[in-house]
Amino acid sequence: MSDEAQAPRINIKAEEARRFVTNVLIGNGVPQASAETVARCLVEADLRGVDTHGANRIPSYMKRIRNGVLDPKAVPTVKEITPVVCQVDGHNSFGFLPATLAMEKCIEMAKTYGIGMASIKHSNHYGMAACYALQAVRENMMSLVFTNSSPAMTVWGGREKLMGVSPIAAGAPGGPDSIPFIMDMAPSVAARGKVHRALRRGEKIPTDWALDGEGKNTDDPAKALEGVMLPMGGPKGSALSVWMDVFSGVMSGSAFAGHVVGPFDPSAVSDVGHMFMAIKPDLFVSLDEFKERMDYLYKRVVSAEKAHGVERIFYPGEIEILNQEKREREGIPWTQSEIDALNAEADLVGAPHLIV
Ligand SMILES: NC(=O)c1ccc[n+]([C@@H]2O[C@H](COP(=O)([O-])OP(=O)(O)OC[C@H]3O[C@@H](n4cnc5c(N)ncnc54)[C@H](O)[C@@H]3O)[C@@H](O)[C@H]2O)c1
Incomplete structure (x- = not known):
């Protein structure tokens, strides 16, 4: 289980997440229609379990607006x-x-x-x-x-x-x-986020994931982060x-x-x-x-014949559909620190906090 999975989760309804993201975007000068499109795409990622590309991207995106490198x-x-x-x-x-x-x-x-x-x-x-x-x-x-x-x-x-x-x-x-x-x-062997997770847990990584700063395969996540990810x-x-x-x-x-x-x-x-x-x-x-x-x-x-130890074979996109069905029902599970980071963005522009 990942560190995140152990942290308590607070379920936020998709509609509330979209409302929140839309307001923060509008507060940063994004026109309403554009803000709604961005919010819909981000929350769709959260719903499908692609948490790396959901609403938690808001702080880094807003920094780009504040620095004048993205035109809202x-x-x-x-x-x-x-x-x-x-x-x-x-x-x-x-x-x-x-x-x-x-x-x-x-x-x-x-x-x-x-x-x-x-x-x-x-x-x-x-x-x-x-x-x-x-x-x-x-x-x-x-x-x-x-x-x-x-x-x-x-x-x-x-x-x-x-x-x-x-x-x-x-x-x-x-x-x-x-x-x-x-x-x-x-097209990489593993997401860089998995290397960060191994570092936090004090675990090794498989040697085919990344190279260290000297171009050598490494099982040390800290060295991998100084180097590059390898293609799958x-x-x-x-x-x-x-x-x-x-x-x-x-x-x-x-x-x-x-x-x-x-x-x-x-x-x-x-x-x-x-x-x-x-x-x-x-x-x-x-x-x-x-x-x-x-x-x-x-x-x-x-229904292909399963390999030893495999319980179910999934079609491409099927895991994400199952995630979406669950999260539409139960809400998107965010940690308190993720909610705090989002609310801090809302504070910067006077937008309302997430209702949990
Ligand atoms: N915009 C960007 O620049 C950028 C860059 C990198 C990644 N991303 C996004 O990050 C997300 C994650 O990418 P990823 O490569 O880590 O995806 P992933 O490894 O989670 O999934 C890749 C594909 O494999 C399928 N899949 C996963 N597990 C499966 C299983 N057990 N059985 C059958 N099929 C399975 C998924 O349905 C998906 O189609 C994607 O949405 C991608 O678009 C965006």
């Missing part, structure tokens, strides 16, 4: 490139805004032409990538969701922080007897992170090749790039047939 009032704009391709300029707004707008445009184009693609430039951290795949699934659309991000990982064979731990997401609607396919994964699957994870940079950074005109500034660094503009695609699922078979086939795929996956 910026409104993204769209330029049509071809009938099925558009370019969205985030104008250094919250990444959630150009990302949501871009997927909206992709869906619109795909409804008419079967496919829609958007390249997004001058954006910021957009949180949980699944947010935009879910946006497409709600409209019965398949999707690809790419982003680049600040350097945190080495390329295979290297020792310097160069590539981002840039998540790759994809989605497809399910049928009446299944759930949507939602894949959302970062060696050269394969490394290639996936370069892939995200080609499609999101090089292609869009945004920063790339290690020049994106991270969301926890309030010293400079991020200039993140993304690339989205929406695809109509019934281009080659009818929608009913597509959904029947998705049901069959789901059944085949979750």
